[in-house]
Every structure is written in C-alpha cells, then in structure tokens.
Amino acid sequence: MPGQVASGPSAWRRLFQPGTGGDTSGASWLVLLLFLGPALLVFGAMIAYPMARTIYDSFFTIDDPDKPVWIGLANYVTLAGDETFRRAVLNTLIWSVAAPVLDVGVGLLLALCLFAKVPFTRFLRIAWFTPVLLSYVVVAIVWLWLYNYDWGIVNVMFRAVGLGGLASAWLGNPHLALGSLIFIDVWKWAGFNMVVCLAAIHSLPSEVLEAAELDNCGWGGKLRFVIVPLLRPTLLNLYILAFVAKMKVFDLVWIMTQGGPLWSTETVSTYVYKRAFAWNTFDLGYPATIASVWFGVVIVTVLLLNRLLRSRERVEF
Amino acid sequence: MVSRALGRGGLMAILVAYTAFAGFPFLWVGTMSLRTTTEIAYNHYGWPSPAHWAKFRAAWIDSAFNTYFTNSATVVIGSVAVITLVGAAAAHCLARYRFRGNRLVYFILFSSIILPPQIVLIAVYQTLVEYNLYDTLWGLGLVYVSLQLPLTIYLLEGFFARIPQDLFDAAKVDGYGDFEIFFRLVLPVGMPAIATTVILNFILLWNEFLFAVVLISDDELRTLPVGIQRFMGDHFQDIGMIATGVMISVLPVIVVYAFFSEKLIQGMTAGAVK
Structure with a gap:
C-alpha cells in the first residue's frame, strides 16, 4: 500500500535479499538493464536528482539562476522565524488530520447505507463516486459559485428556510474559509472511501455478521463490535493514504482563495509556490528551504503514523 | 414494525439527500453550460430553454478550448503510453527476476510515492x-x-508477481526468450491490471494542475486545467462561458465513465484496495 512503509529489523534485512521472483536461473545483467533501466533513468533524472538539488539549493540565495550565492543555514534561520510558514504548517496539519477522518467516516457511513440492501445500489454507487473524477480546478470553480454570497446555493438555502442570519461569505471570512475548503474536500473524496469500504464490507465473512444478527446485536452494536474492528486495516490504510494526499494540497486552495483571507487557508504548497513563482522575490533558494523542511516533516510523520497505528493494531489483535 | 418502517424511511431520505448533494453541483454546471450569462444572471437555477448548444462551438473555437484540449490530449496520451511500457517492464523485472538489490530498488521506488511534489518542483523547473x-x-x-x-x-508488480510460475516455465520450454515472455505472455495476461493503471494515470494526469501551471507559460501550450483557470481569471463575470469550458474539460472523463464505470472505479481505487 502506498503510505505503508516497511519497518522493523526484519523488513530492513529483507531489502537486501534478492527478491522473491520465480526465476532462479539468474538472468543476464543486460536483460535486467533493458527491463529496469528506463524506469531507473526516469527515477534518477526526474525524482532523485531534483530532490537532491532542491535540498542543495536550500543553502543558497538564487536571484540569478547562473550565480547562486552560498549563504549556509541563513534560509533555515529565516524560516524558523517565518510567521506565514508557521501558519501554513498549522493549516496543512489541521487539514491533513481532520479531512481524512471526515473522508473515511462519511465514506464508511455511505458504504453501510448501501450495504443495508437498498434499491438502486449500483446507480447510487456510481453517482456518489462522480466527484472523485472531477479535477480540482473544476471542483474549485463550481464551489466558488456554490459559496457565492448573493446567489450561491448554500446561502440561498439558508435564506429559504428562514436562517438568513447563517448566510455567510464562506471564503471571505478568515474564521470560516479553512473549514469551507475542507468541506469541499470531503465532498470530493467521500465517494472514493465509500467504494473501498463497501468492497471491504462485502468481503467480510458472512458467518460473523449472521452470528451478530443471531445475538440480537443492533445496528449500532454490529457497527461498533463487528464491522469497524474487522475493517480496521482498510480504514487505517485509507486514513494514511488520505493523510499523505492532504499534505500536498494545492490546487483547490490556489484557485479558490490563494491562501487568503489573512493567511487563513495558506498551506505549505501554496506558500512554496508563492515564494518561488508568484511573488516578485526572484529567489528560488528560500522556497527550496521550505520544501526541504516540509519533505522532512512528511517523512517523519508518515513513519510515526505508521509505527503508531501498526503497533496499536498489534496490541489489540 | 413502525420503528423499522421509520428507520427505512430515514435511510431512504439520507440516500436521496446525499445523491442530490453529490450530483447537484455537476448537473448545475451542466445546465449553466447551455445558458447565456445574461440568462444565468436573471435566474441562477433555471432550466436551459432554449438550450444554447452554439456556446460549445464558441468556447471550442473562439476561446481556444480546442488548443487546450489538444494539448491535454497530446501530453496525457503520450505520457500514459510511456508510463505503461516503462512501468510494465520494470514491474515485470522486479516481480520475476531474482537479483541482488531487487527489493531495495522496489522499496526506493515505492517510497517515492509519498514524496510531496514541492521537493522536486523547484529543481525540475x-x-x-x-x-x-x-x-x-x-x-x-x-x-x-x-x-x-x-x-x-507498485500496482503492476503486485499483479505480475501473482502470475503462476508454471506459465513462465512452459513458455521457456517452448523456447521463448526474455523479451518474448514479456511481450507475448506478461502483457496479455496482465492486461486487466494494465488497463486499470492506464485509467488511473489518464484521469490523474488529465486533472493535473500544479506542474502544468509552473512549467507552461505560453498560452498556446496550456493544458485544460490551466487554460480554464486562466480563462476564468480573464473573464471572471462570464459564468456561462466558464461553465461551457468546464463541461468541455470533463466531457472525456464523463463519456468514458458512462460506458466503463466499473472499470473506472476499480482503476481509481486500485491504490487503496488490498
């Protein structure tokens, strides 16, 4: 699974073994090179090298691409006192912790609705999945309109039921903007989690569910004591997957709010983009520093999350 | 009995409400794509009558959406073809051959899935x-x-590794070389998995925005996501035409979805299902 990183000494040892493939005759290096070479070339040139270069760049001021100026750790010192960066990290963390809980939670509930033998299951599953296929650009444009103060459906509906007082500038109010964006995120991804959860529920052993039925276990009990524990690996996986994806969030924010108002929706991605390409600061060194630090944060978080969630799983089973 | 019926009714209400919630935004843009901005300003939630199909022609030709569409199609189809061939070859190699460093290469490739794109963005530029x-x-x-x-x-390796070794042994007995095995055994047998990755890659790249906005500045070379975003920046008030552009950009995905919904869902969730 993406997001699941091998851990523990045995996993490390396995890395240096020759693999589990069935071909034991030992193919010639030429054949291996022809099969694996192109992929390694792409990986080296477009992933490994740029990664190393970004980290290298972070020690320079690069106003003029031909004459980078070595400044040591100065960028890192500046970054440590950068209020906007701190705000961006906080927003991104809120987003990556909260949104996956909602994504997976809503997805699971939807999957349970479809599992309760309702008509048109096939149609509903396909309809609910549609937002997953739309690009963030399209989603952002549509929701800019849906959130419109005067004629957006959200405010129109509040006014129609006499709650006009709740009608708000959803993206213009610094207290509401981040929540409004996360809401869209859940709208987009709930269908994805629904499909995965539904597949997992269908693959549960039916005897267990029948036994729960015989024990007169209500829906709440069945959910809490049977379904969720059995789905735990799937749910954790979905959570980690979503968590990693949210740490990269850019498109939605950039098109809808550009990080505003008052940095209330600034994420690390939008801040890097602003410093590198949108502001007239003409320096690629500082954004490279932000990217490098964030890279470290992502790696450490994923490893920690993985360790934490997996060890809990081990204790309980 | 009554509570059961009530529960049933509540469940149905939830289903209808969520379907409206998930589907309304897209259908609404669909109606707006066929209405003029004046009509929309008069009533944002009206039915398109008469339907202005000519708007699609206008967006396609006058607003350069044909250029954006062609650019998107070129770059996405080209890269998906390369990804599929290069990826399948590497996946086959990692799944079938024993050599020192096999698992190390696999682990390094696999770990790079979690990298935040910013770490390569600036240096790639x-x-x-x-x-x-x-x-x-x-x-x-x-x-x-x-x-x-x-x-x-990662996805193909998982699938290729499950192809029974007997097939490979039989092919060798028949005198197949390494490359014949790849082209005449692995690719045909692995077609379902390959189709899944093709769909996944097509949709993700068709919708890609960050690298497209950083690496392309010439209007003639913009892909659809960036084209729409710029169009919206320039014609913020022209809601009707933006909606038409949005529909043009999602049409290929929706058409494919209408015919191959199961395969598409399977492709998109391939990375998450065990």
Missing part, C-alpha cells in the same frame, strides 16, 4: 529551463511520466 524543455509539452510529458511511474510499478 530549473533543470527544464537549463535543457530548453521549460514551456514545452515534451518537458511537461517527461515530468508526468516521473509523477506516475512509481505508483504504476
């Missing part, structure tokens, strides 16, 4: 500028290949 690939579809395509290659290899 610098590198493409140095090699005169900045602001070209070739450069963007190359980046797209690198973006999706690790996940593709």
Whole structure:
C-alpha cells in the first residue's frame, strides 16, 4: 500500500535479499538493464536528482539562476522565524488530520447505507463516486459559485428556510474559509472511501455478521463490535493514504482563495509556490528551504503514523 | 414494525439527500453550460430553454478550448503510453527476476510515492529551463511520466508477481526468450491490471494542475486545467462561458465513465484496495 512503509529489523534485512521472483536461473545483467533501466533513468533524472538539488539549493540565495550565492543555514534561520510558514504548517496539519477522518467516516457511513440492501445500489454507487473524477480546478470553480454570497446555493438555502442570519461569505471570512475548503474536500473524496469500504464490507465473512444478527446485536452494536474492528486495516490504510494526499494540497486552495483571507487557508504548497513563482522575490533558494523542511516533516510523520497505528493494531489483535 | 418502517424511511431520505448533494453541483454546471450569462444572471437555477448548444462551438473555437484540449490530449496520451511500457517492464523485472538489490530498488521506488511534489518542483523547473524543455509539452510529458511511474510499478508488480510460475516455465520450454515472455505472455495476461493503471494515470494526469501551471507559460501550450483557470481569471463575470469550458474539460472523463464505470472505479481505487 502506498503510505505503508516497511519497518522493523526484519523488513530492513529483507531489502537486501534478492527478491522473491520465480526465476532462479539468474538472468543476464543486460536483460535486467533493458527491463529496469528506463524506469531507473526516469527515477534518477526526474525524482532523485531534483530532490537532491532542491535540498542543495536550500543553502543558497538564487536571484540569478547562473550565480547562486552560498549563504549556509541563513534560509533555515529565516524560516524558523517565518510567521506565514508557521501558519501554513498549522493549516496543512489541521487539514491533513481532520479531512481524512471526515473522508473515511462519511465514506464508511455511505458504504453501510448501501450495504443495508437498498434499491438502486449500483446507480447510487456510481453517482456518489462522480466527484472523485472531477479535477480540482473544476471542483474549485463550481464551489466558488456554490459559496457565492448573493446567489450561491448554500446561502440561498439558508435564506429559504428562514436562517438568513447563517448566510455567510464562506471564503471571505478568515474564521470560516479553512473549514469551507475542507468541506469541499470531503465532498470530493467521500465517494472514493465509500467504494473501498463497501468492497471491504462485502468481503467480510458472512458467518460473523449472521452470528451478530443471531445475538440480537443492533445496528449500532454490529457497527461498533463487528464491522469497524474487522475493517480496521482498510480504514487505517485509507486514513494514511488520505493523510499523505492532504499534505500536498494545492490546487483547490490556489484557485479558490490563494491562501487568503489573512493567511487563513495558506498551506505549505501554496506558500512554496508563492515564494518561488508568484511573488516578485526572484529567489528560488528560500522556497527550496521550505520544501526541504516540509519533505522532512512528511517523512517523519508518515513513519510515526505508521509505527503508531501498526503497533496499536498489534496490541489489540 | 413502525420503528423499522421509520428507520427505512430515514435511510431512504439520507440516500436521496446525499445523491442530490453529490450530483447537484455537476448537473448545475451542466445546465449553466447551455445558458447565456445574461440568462444565468436573471435566474441562477433555471432550466436551459432554449438550450444554447452554439456556446460549445464558441468556447471550442473562439476561446481556444480546442488548443487546450489538444494539448491535454497530446501530453496525457503520450505520457500514459510511456508510463505503461516503462512501468510494465520494470514491474515485470522486479516481480520475476531474482537479483541482488531487487527489493531495495522496489522499496526506493515505492517510497517515492509519498514524496510531496514541492521537493522536486523547484529543481525540475530549473533543470527544464537549463535543457530548453521549460514551456514545452515534451518537458511537461517527461515530468508526468516521473509523477506516475512509481505508483504504476507498485500496482503492476503486485499483479505480475501473482502470475503462476508454471506459465513462465512452459513458455521457456517452448523456447521463448526474455523479451518474448514479456511481450507475448506478461502483457496479455496482465492486461486487466494494465488497463486499470492506464485509467488511473489518464484521469490523474488529465486533472493535473500544479506542474502544468509552473512549467507552461505560453498560452498556446496550456493544458485544460490551466487554460480554464486562466480563462476564468480573464473573464471572471462570464459564468456561462466558464461553465461551457468546464463541461468541455470533463466531457472525456464523463463519456468514458458512462460506458466503463466499473472499470473506472476499480482503476481509481486500485491504490487503496488490498
């Protein structure tokens, strides 16, 4: 699974073994090179090298691409006192912790609705999945309109039921903007989690569910004591997957709010983009520093999350 | 009995409400794509009558959506083809051959799936500028290949490793060489998995925005997501035409979805299902 990183000494040892493939005759290096070479070339040139270069760049001021100026750790010192960066990290963390809980939670509930033998299951599953296929650009444009103060459906509906007082500038109010964006995120991804959860529920052993039925276990009990524990690996996986994806969030924010108002929706991605390409600061060194630090944060978080969630799983089973 | 019926009714209400919630925004844009901005300003939630189909022609030709569409199609189809071939070859190699470092290569490729794109963004930009690939579809395509290659290899490796070894032994007895085995055994047998990755990569790259906005500046070379965003920046008030542009950009995805919904859902969730 993406997001699941091998851990523990045995996993490390396995890395240096020759693999589990069935071909034991030992193919010639030429054949291996022809099969694996192109992929390694792409990986080296477009992933490994740029990664190393970004980290290298972070020690320079690069106003003029031909004459980078070595400044040591100065960028890192500046970054440590950068209020906007701190705000961006906080927003991104809120987003990556909260949104996956909602994504997976809503997805699971939807999957349970479809599992309760309702008509048109096939149609509903396909309809609910549609937002997953739309690009963030399209989603952002549509929701800019849906959130419109005067004629957006959200405010129109509040006014129609006499709650006009709740009608708000959803993206213009610094207290509401981040929540409004996360809401869209859940709208987009709930269908994805629904499909995965539904597949997992269908693959549960039916005897267990029948036994729960015989024990007169209500829906709440069945959910809490049977379904969720059995789905735990799937749910954790979905959570980690979503968590990693949210740490990269850019498109939605950039098109809808550009990080505003008052940095209330600034994420690390939008801040890097602003410093590198949108502001007239003409320096690629500082954004490279932000990217490098964030890279470290992502790696450490994923490893920690993985360790934490997996060890809990081990204790309980 | 009554509570059961009530529960049933509540469940149905939830289903209807969520379907409206999930589907309304898209259908609404659909209606707006057929109405003029004046009509929309009069009533934002009206039915398109008469339906202005000519708006699609106007967006396609006058607003350069044909250019954006062609650019998107070129770069996405080209990179998906390369990703599939290169990825399948690497996946086959990792799944079938024993050699020192096999698992290490696999682990490194697999780990790069979690990398935040910013860590390569700035340096990729610098590198493409140095090699005169900045602001070209070739450069963007190359980046797209690198973006999706690790996940593709990861998914295909998992599938290829489950092809029974007997098939390979039989092929060897028949005198197949390494490359014949790959082209005449692995690719045909692995077709379902390959189709899944093709769909996944197509949709993700068709919707890709960050690298497209950084690496392309010439209006003639913009892909659809960036084209729409710029169009909206320039014609903020022209809601009707923006909606038409949005529909043009999602149409290929929706058409494919209408015919192959199961395969598409399977493709999109391939990375999450065990």
